[in-house]
Amino acid sequence: MHGDSLPGRSAPLGEADPIPATLVVAPDRAEERSAPIYDWLVVGRECAGVDARHRLLIDDLAISRTHLELRLDFELDQAWLTDHSTNGTRLNGQRIERSVPVRIKPGDRVRLGAAELQFRSRRFAAEAEAEAISASTELKTVRHVTVSDMVMVVGDVVAFSTIAESTDDRVLLENIDRLFRVLRKILARHHGTLSNYAGDAFFATWETPAILDGGAPDPAAADAARAAVAFAVEAAETVPRVAASLDVRDPGGGPLRMGWGVAFGPAAVSLMTGMLVTVLGDTTNVAFRLSGIAGREGLPNVLVTSAVHRVTAGGFAFTPLPAVQVKGRRQAVEVLGARRL
Template identity: 30%
Template structure:
């Protein structure tokens, strides 16, 4: 009876989503041995299934005893998009096998950073990765988790670039956009083919923010909602107020810098000076803004955001914007 008790206990464990490593055991009674091997095959199948859909979702379904159903619910979550800088240009010069290796390196680093902060990888879109925090397992600190994942991913990519410096492998640089807001999360698609994902305007904004990095020369941009949720623990620079595609009003965007206590004092002073220049710009005090920006430019000649704001101030000195101008800049 002991082998049967063991099988019963392990079946119950599988039923609540506990899928330990497959065990190699043999039993003298053929029927018991057959049951044990069938159980291990089922466990293998479920472990493989976890590689295609969020692990937490699989375990939640197993524990609840429910079948996955079409449908979603409103939730306040954080979404991130990340992709490789100049991926198309780089991949055109590489054999397909090397492209796959490069993507595997990139996706592996992102997976590690996302999973350790309790995020969910939604999908891989070519070189891009879409992920979110706060579902299927509820996490009130989802914005911080997303930002920490982004910082960790960039740090790991920097370490990898050092490691492969003398090899033929191409260095990987990445851009990330993060937004926090209302969206719909759940099983989308058709009853026979579901995808656990998030949809909504907040998702679109995260994607737009990722693209803005190209314009400002930055590597992580977050929305105002995200920044407000993490401002007590993380440092960010208020970059600009912009119109993004799909939005009728301007939104403030922030460059994520690092964790509080881990950013150098000089960097903090320069960030503060840039934000002072931005405030002068928004107040139409072009000359004051130019003076601060020119000082900053001496120490940061390659900071694209400084050059962009300086260029706009000079332009408005010659031709002021309309009276109803609210400081928002329309890109493109």
């Protein structure tokens, strides 16, 4: 996933310097230390899913778990920096825009949280024509938009708008972060990919092989669907336990609640906006809409589409429900409730 998230191309095998660049923590100070950059490097508190060769961990609560990514473009002799953080990144004292790659040159200094970093290299200083940069970016746009079959799970906090209206923003953020931290650990166990989260929406995906001729799902598609439903069911069971310890309550004074929607189908996938995947399409819309009604008005906490049910071979108790009409969609959606057997 990280390999193509920024403009730039990796060096052909055997042609790059052993360590073409470094990122120095606390430059020019006694505690200075360096991290090698072979082709790309992720910086953050945790950098979940990134191997040791491609990550730099910094223990600072003001630094996001995955804060920024730096990539080397060997063909253009340039380096690119992209911010993915909550609190932002400064390059030579100037705050950079989130999810937009910016040039970084040897000697440039980066500030994140209380940490100062310096990019050092004998390369990656070439000044490229604006047209070349634009053309490179446009090629990436075409190359990395694909249509794939996916299983998608969306979690939505019940009555979040009402809660946000009467809750201090910092308190709300801290509590939602505590809740989502647990959900991310569950997601990792079920081998899903965190696609995005904004406010109260937790969006995860499982990419699957295409449906085979005759309508039979590839066994790997069934595995992905089972993993997605298992995640949604475990998450629905876990949220009440975590929510009981949170400071934020629902409008009725009880613990926070979440509804979960699970859908299966094609979606357009792009890595252009950074390390979190952008997934768009009707299936995505259905998953989000189902999460917004699950757990409300007597509906189960986990709603799955009939397509998910068809490719999920056992392991759960499914309850057929009347088709639901979701906002913005003319055709009703056939759904089932899902829970552990």
